[in-house]
Amino acid sequence: MRAEAQYGVLMRLPLFLQVWGIASLSMWVPAIYAEVRSVHQVSQAFFFSGMIGLVAVTAIALARAAHPPKYGSLGQLLALLATFALLPVFLALPLYDGLQTTSYLNAYFDMVSAVTTTGANLFEDPSRLDPALHLWRAQVGWMGGLVMWIAASAILAPLSLGGFEITARGQPGRAVASPDLSARADPRRRLKRITLTLTPVYVGLTLLAWVALMIAGEEGLTALCHAMSVMATSGISPVGGMEGSQAGFAGELILFFFMFFALSRLTFSSDTSATGQDRFDKDPEFRTGLLIIVTIPVLLVLRHWLAALEVQPLADPALAFEGLWGGLFTVTSFLTTTGFASVNWDEAQQWSGLGAPGLILAGLAVMGGGVATTAGGVKLLRVYALYLNGLREMERLVYPNSIGGGSSGGNRRIQKNGAFIAWVSFMMFALSLSLVCVILGALGLSFDQAIVLSIASLSTTGPLIQVAADTPIHLAELGGLAKLVLCATMVLGRLETLAIIALITPDLWRN
Template sequence: MQTQQSSSGLLMRLPLSLLIWGLFAASMFVPASYAVVRNNHPASQSFFYSGLLGLVCVILIALSLGGRTPRFGTLGQLMSLLFAFALLPVYLAIPMHDALQTTSFLNAYFDMVSAITTTGADLFADPARLSPPLHLWRAQVGWMGGMMMWVAASAILAPLSLGGFEVTARGQPGRGISGATRMQRADPRKRLLRISVTLVPIYTALTLILWMLLLISGETSLTALSHAMSVMATSGISPVGGMNGASAGIAGEALMFLFLFFALSRLTFSTDTSGAASARLDKDPEFRIALLLIVGLPVLLFLRHWLASLEIGATEDLSQALRALWGAVFTVMSFLTTTGFESADWDEARQWSGLGTPGLILLGLAVIGGGVATTAGGVKLLRVYALYLNGLREMQLLVHPSSVSSIKSGDRIQRDGAFIAWVFFMLFAMSLTVICLALTALGVSFENAMVLSIATLSTTGPLIEVAAQTPIRLVELGPWAKAVMCVAMVLGRLETLAIIALFTPDLWRNR
């Protein structure tokens, strides 16, 4: 017992960035072992030696610190997240580049940034170009990046009122975690350890359950595991190019659809960030808005078939109609959660609705995004709900200027939540404009630059292939364009407010 307490105390004294580095270094032994099983010894050596080198470096740095670690509080942990998303992929790209040997190191770094930020932008259009251990590594990095966001939401972002918590009543003075006094009173390291012990087993168990269910539905082992990890992390990474290459069919899509609900609201798996004493999922505004979009938008696309044509052909049967409806429901759900999996029946849904390339709909869904404190990206549903309430109130004032508001926001939105949500939306729009201008200045067409900007800032990489008239080949972009996209992916994962918070003078004071 004393040995366990001393080891845990030693780990708590280490910088968070060093712990994250060690965790990813140790995880390299998983694809190394898988490569040995498949008799791919060059790939196994790449991952084994890279993981071993990383662990040796972590141990040497930990010994050199000798427990004398500067304490920067929660803001220091936020800096560690920036390190994990921006600098750690340099190390993660080493085995990827060494095992593939047919791409540049910049491409390998871009792919790792895309994976760890759960963007899932597919730089390698042909899945056959990568070996199975590399496919597993990409999905594993994305899964671990999603796990970091699950833990960081309540351990790092919530105390700082970032990541959507600035809109909630939890971030309001006098409620929940209130300001620096309360934040300093609680030890950030103990809070991080406690939340990790609580949430990591849940995240892992859900992934294993989905993996087993996909195997039962007829999916192959690697594809089932990759899709299970991609659904939980909303990364959209697939070793077979998406649902069209999967073997499970509609049954597999239905199982993935059910587990995508965990990206719509934090209340689906935890109440650790809820400001209410007893949180109910059916009363959660995020969950209700998501259901409205998931049901309403596919129904409109489905009914457009009859609105565009007064006569129904005899060849149209019920099964074709149901396949079109399911393809729309699954795809809307996937892009709303910024996962980006396209249903195998999506082409049927497009033909049924009469839309050639409904890329604008998918772009809009990705911008809205999923729930606060989930692995989904985008603006987030709670901010959209706050702006909706404010717009409804303004329309009431137009009719009755002296009226008293009767709109109830519940326990999730604070008094100035709409204003704060509008500030974030403007920051998101400004970031989108800057990234788009930078890409166009580097020779990318305006339409492609807009798609690339939204895909990276909303962490929905599959938009790059399905939103434009013709799929955008990332491998053909220049080095500077890829660098701009890497910055955009990190910015989209951490959000602009979190980046601005890193410039506070409190971060640079050794407390």
């Protein structure tokens, strides 16, 4: 009974304080790891930062004990915004204190990049960071992915945001009816139920990927960081990506299969399904993503093969397979906004003969993965809604008086004006992209750099910065204002413009 009462007291705390407290406790994981390795300076940085966080959370909780917060879906959305924008101020403390060779702004930028699952690599030399710091970066990204898993169903879905605005649930920013009356009366119950349901799944899948990578021959820390990064689609690696991996083809194959969890939420949960009976193999997002994953690498290989037939009738099958696999893995990685590039991606580029293959990866990152997953971008469901609208318009060219049907297959997930809302979301993404490009250009960046940085930040695909740019972009060399603009862009890309607009409501700020 006492434990239940204490748990009830914790649940009455503001959501942001709960997240802050969990983040403080999580700092002791890399602290213990650093202490085991006898790196006392780094261990102390994490231990004392976590202690400071717990003291601050306790003091604020005691000060607010007599004034319990008024919970609501919009209030939880505001807490989610604070988690991505304000919490990195605290998360950067151990990174700044443990590294001691970087500025606090750089540490804050790196933590925003991690918690939003962007994974922009500010520290290009992996040997510069202690393994405990690498673990912390991957751990923050992993926790940010878990936050999005939970928030998608507990916060965004009731408000019809984050891709749910084009389904049959409701209008953007408006709470929809829920069969769980207790959850409607107190959103904390819904948040608690979804957290207890999804957290074991997320942790279990991460452990499974970790063990599989170690069996494939990967080093323990690298396997753990890659497992956390692929689940969170953050692309954070302690060895500089797949080139530094020891697992080889087997490791890439394991990560490839785990990337499919970012194509559709139905691959791991049906809590946001409109009918409750949808199968992921019938899901339009999963099928659209699978079509893109198969089509683009095959076209890249065929482009070279058809051109080579004019010169040499036979080609090396081994090289063809390497090129195909390099394209298949990399296309899947950037479509899910993970950002891992295959070791054979250079071979795929040579086979395709394209002068600027980074544009393809940038386009894939813009499309993004599934709704309510850890992937960023525009989302596959919106792309599918626009595709259906295009088919319908072509039908009307042939049969102007025909009546379109949308009650079969995956069309059941899309409401009547879903294509229009999808187009609005896409245009908001495009306008945000243009605005960020203009701001970065005004701060002295070239057009190419501004485009790549804007796409990478808005789509939460940080590794795109190293892959898509013709000339390397060194994030550490950017000015302070440019870094702050990119931080705001990463938060905007993680929450999306519609969610930010939904927060501008008198009902929220009046309370």
